[in-house]
Amino acid sequence: MISFDLTDDQKHLHDRVRGFIQEKIIPLEEPGLPRQIDDAFRQELIALAKDAGLLSPHVPKAFGGMGLNHVDMSIAFMAAGYSLLGPVAMNCAAPDEGNMNLLYKVATDEQKERWLRPLAAGDARSCFAMTEPAPGAGSDPSLMQTTYRKDGNEFVISGRKWLITGAHGAGFAIIMARPESGEEGAATMFFADMDTAGIEIVRDVATVDRTFTGGHAEVEFKDVRVPESAILGEEGQGFRYAQVRLAPARLTHCMRWWGAAKRCHDIATDYARTRMAFGKSLMEHEGVGFLTADNEIDLHLSQLSIWHTAWTLDQGKRAGRESSLAKVACSEALDRVADRSQQILGGMGVSHDTVVAQIATEMRGFRIYDGPSEVHRWSLARRLARG
């Protein structure tokens, strides 16, 4: 039966996360030019969430998380995103959040103990090494250049990855590679400790965001040797697993950025209520009032889309169409919200006197990563073409 009622538990969850962000996290936001989050600061944040009992909401309780389903995650993540530091503190930021989800679904029990448990506890970080520089795998993963070959009991991986989020400081990587002499369309995921011989961080890739712990790097894999046990799941299933990871990962981006966009809207609205111009508050100008109304519309529809997709996942469905649709709709709507908020703030909107400028700038990637809008539109069209 169609319902939009939050249960008492959900309301309580919402209030707990909201209170945590307001009281513990927002005071840690520093004014001025945003700085790259490093591991020391991350550990400080993680400790706060652990104290508050809000670590790893998406991870099953058996592994130390809160064991939330997707709808409950949406409540927690949307509230967490209200500060860019929130998801870092609660250990539910990309790429770790998606990696934990992938490991829980695909890894063996032994692998879960070794790789998932420390991630879930916030003690370690991981990176997901899939994207490659041109002419390798980008939006089109079939172009993958990184290869592996069997050599005795080991696999030997060679290739170059790019824009690898969090590689600096990560404990391990999940590396996607295709067999050196293999058929097209087959790829395999491997675990590798980041200090394995042959793994080298070639350079930092400077980007417009600062909130991903460790930033983004270009990483070279030169004859990296891993044992048979390092295969995640089954050999040749890499692309399928990437999808397993991506559908919910897209959605959790929507959740976190929803919170950040809401923050922008609230800051802009507060400003518009008090800032005077031409004889009345900005808010009393239709030109500004309409911007806030459009923000309300975009936030509301994005929320409904997130809830619907989360609910679909909770029904045990893959939600490929729903998550593609939510990704396009939310990434574009929330970007508009941030942009309008900057506009309302005027000169302050491009300064770092509020977090709005940072959120607006960092959110730009959201329309690109985990499938740019164009890829998701095409995916929706292909589904429709099939009827």
Add this chain to the structure above:
Amino acid sequence: MISFDLTDDQKHLHDRVRGFIQEKIIPLEEPGLPRQIDDAFRQELIALAKDAGLLSPHVPKAFGGMGLNHVDMSIAFMAAGYSLLGPVAMNCAAPDEGNMNLLYKVATDEQKERWLRPLAAGDARSCFAMTEPAPGAGSDPSLMQTTYRKDGNEFVISGRKWLITGAHGAGFAIIMARPESGEEGAATMFFADMDTAGIEIVRDVATVDRTFTGGHAEVEFKDVRVPESAILGEEGQGFRYAQVRLAPARLTHCMRWWGAAKRCHDIATDYARTRMAFGKSLMEHEGVGFLTADNEIDLHLSQLSIWHTAWTLDQGKRAGRESSLAKVACSEALDRVADRSQQILGGMGVSHDTVVAQIATEMRGFRIYDGPSEVHRWSLARRLARG
């Protein structure tokens, strides 16, 4: 608990309406230049819905309707709107649908017997006489020029109304007027048979739509005398009742037009799947595929917004904010869907070889009536300003 599950009853309702529209109504659509629906054709359509047990879904069973709540209405109306003739057949088109709702909520038992029962049965039609020519009441109802005065046991109403939908052929009018010497902000609603002395249809107002039975008219009220019992509800409560009528009325427009937009999308998609250009089907062109993807997004978000507002009304809330938001969002989104569908159809999209051109043309009013987008955006901003 958040849920998007349709109950079995809802699925059954959906299938019944869908089947009715496909089998009984769509075959009656005539190709070519759209013609104004007249009362004879309306009666033919009404008879079909009566046979199918699908008359007046929104009216309580006690008055002969199906007694649906708002969520169930959304299911029935969205399916009905798939043909522009559907809501006429099922007796849930504007303005009668909104009038029935108003009467049920505000009229006395006696008034309900006299005015509501024949409406609900589809035997009579009504019109809602509120909008006036400049400088009278339009988006701003406080400019109302039509007045009434007490004369013995009677009220005497004078004024001119404009764009009165369905006045031609209506059995009665609900007339909004303000006291001749009264305070601002007070207005009263009166019933009057259309053949009451002093009521004259001055002219037909030609418009871009053809689907409102009886079209739209300019109506003069010259010393129209009605008894005390003709007051709908209480004297002086007219503006409040207008709001009672409008919040759900806005939403039912969204529901009906959703169905019409879905029809456009389906026709355009079918065409795109088979029409070849430049070596492949239109659908295989990204330029067209993206248009269909955007249609999917707009339809999906509109549906969620409709469901959410309907559910809010079913909780017994006024849903003023929700229905304003849904009105802006749906009217603009569904208009885009119709427009993109025309574009996909190419030359056929501006011909009447399909119903898409008619739907796209008629839907233009939806962004204007029952509050233009600008009024609803301002309403959303005012609520936000109050915090």
Add this chain to the structure above:
Amino acid sequence: MISFDLTDDQKHLHDRVRGFIQEKIIPLEEPGLPRQIDDAFRQELIALAKDAGLLSPHVPKAFGGMGLNHVDMSIAFMAAGYSLLGPVAMNCAAPDEGNMNLLYKVATDEQKERWLRPLAAGDARSCFAMTEPAPGAGSDPSLMQTTYRKDGNEFVISGRKWLITGAHGAGFAIIMARPESGEEGAATMFFADMDTAGIEIVRDVATVDRTFTGGHAEVEFKDVRVPESAILGEEGQGFRYAQVRLAPARLTHCMRWWGAAKRCHDIATDYARTRMAFGKSLMEHEGVGFLTADNEIDLHLSQLSIWHTAWTLDQGKRAGRESSLAKVACSEALDRVADRSQQILGGMGVSHDTVVAQIATEMRGFRIYDGPSEVHRWSLARRLARG
């Protein structure tokens, strides 16, 4: 040297056309539901322009026209478009205007005397038979199904054309056909009197517009025999000639519709200046003021784009890129102008109490005919891809 100065002759031309439209043509516009323009009304209009010395601005003086270059045409056509009847009166409406241009550039002297002269004088009308029903030639002309074969001294044409504007009442058709057994990419244009045996108007295709004299028809060509002299230009050059016709034809659409959009803007602005709502004129509401500002921007940029393309054509260049660009930009911008004007007018904007509703409805085709926006965007991208 970059200049936007109108010469005195250009100012005079502008004032003459503007005065003609205001004094002679606008008074002939009938209120109410728009009716199809027929040949009798057209002749009445033509006579007025002839009297005013404003017939066929685009035709060389040797053939009885005004002999204007493209920039001067832009001045005349933009002023003419201020009434939908203007271009009909001045004999510069589609498809005749484009056909005259094509004939002047490609036809033999003899053909010009026979076919062009009566067109230019406004005595005859013509149609351009290129578009076909699916699966024939639409946006992709290479799909053409209509064929011709040589039979002695004659050519025999067979096929079916669709959406043929002005076929009803036309004196002759220019028919595009490909050789029955010919190579792909070759097509030929033929003249044929409309009363030639084998030409049959199968049906009227009802569309959203009313202003094209004779409407649009589906026409069958059943073994239509024409002499060798009926070939326009050279055999096999049909597609090239279509391009010769199209680049300026696209631009003249922009000119005419610019005038119509300006009319909408002026009507809406006048209304907004006087109509009161919520204590001030509509124009004093930012929500409405911004709409008029956006209209000003769209009209201004469209005008510059038209002038630039016209100037490019006057330099003797083909202006393929410029006219594609202007077609996309103007068709979308002017459509927005008409749409915003409707919105400002509120309920009146969807009524036929002003011409705005008709203009907005009819303009919809402009984004589709002579190449839909998608085809022109792709054309721009292809040019860019070539570098």
Add this chain to the structure above:
Amino acid sequence: MISFDLTDDQKHLHDRVRGFIQEKIIPLEEPGLPRQIDDAFRQELIALAKDAGLLSPHVPKAFGGMGLNHVDMSIAFMAAGYSLLGPVAMNCAAPDEGNMNLLYKVATDEQKERWLRPLAAGDARSCFAMTEPAPGAGSDPSLMQTTYRKDGNEFVISGRKWLITGAHGAGFAIIMARPESGEEGAATMFFADMDTAGIEIVRDVATVDRTFTGGHAEVEFKDVRVPESAILGEEGQGFRYAQVRLAPARLTHCMRWWGAAKRCHDIATDYARTRMAFGKSLMEHEGVGFLTADNEIDLHLSQLSIWHTAWTLDQGKRAGRESSLAKVACSEALDRVADRSQQILGGMGVSHDTVVAQIATEMRGFRIYDGPSEVHRWSLARRLARG
């Protein structure tokens, strides 16, 4: 006579600037996280332009500039903007460029020698101290809080200014203040050396841009004493002078950002031509091709609008309407170009591996400074309201 022909001199000017930017300036762009331009780097850049004879294109030759009119400036500035360092090198970046223009038009000969000459030579920098923190002067200059009073032969200025571009390192400020006890609407501009007692840079205001030499600062003026000769122009004319400064200043922003947007488009197009995805180059995907087509349209219309406004200024007109229109249209169009370019580049679009991310991020302010879009839309509407 309408013309879009560049003279040979203009073509030569274009080629000179273009060559300078390509050969001397672009090689100095550093990859990676953008750094604030400081005075040392600025002097290095200035020296290059001086060598190339391209310093201060907008300044009359008598003061050491190139003495270009506005149309020629548009050619030089648009080419200069192709690198964010270009306008800095050519000494035509904001705020100095606008300040020089203001000084040339309003200052006395003596003031020009003292303040303009070193600016024009690139030896000094200046700042324009008008904007104030809330509740002071922002979009609405009438809210100005900074005051001055006469004290003997001196004026004493007190107040706080905010977002003062280039204050760090500037030789002098132009300070806008209103009389302490004066009538509303009157304000005066004063010169003051930045080392005058009482001027204190309170803090740096971190912003999203890095290209304004010296960044932006909050500056306190505490009983700052200046002589009578420090009044720029006449007392009480400050707001009028601000308009004198602003109309062309808005336009030169359009010119510079046009070049930057063109750079984005070129980088994205080059990438799209070679980067493969799903079996063909990105450019061969309609989804990407359409983005590049829209870039072409936006760049073309912006160029026409810039030329038209520049030409209007060259006719000796104030071009208030034209420059407002160009500001709204260009700032929004060029922002879209930068945004689409990021999207085409995918992950690279949010990295600093190209300058696109920086340009897109920095350009955000362009829709805000020198009048946000809302203020210019309202200004256009007010002009229209007056008829």
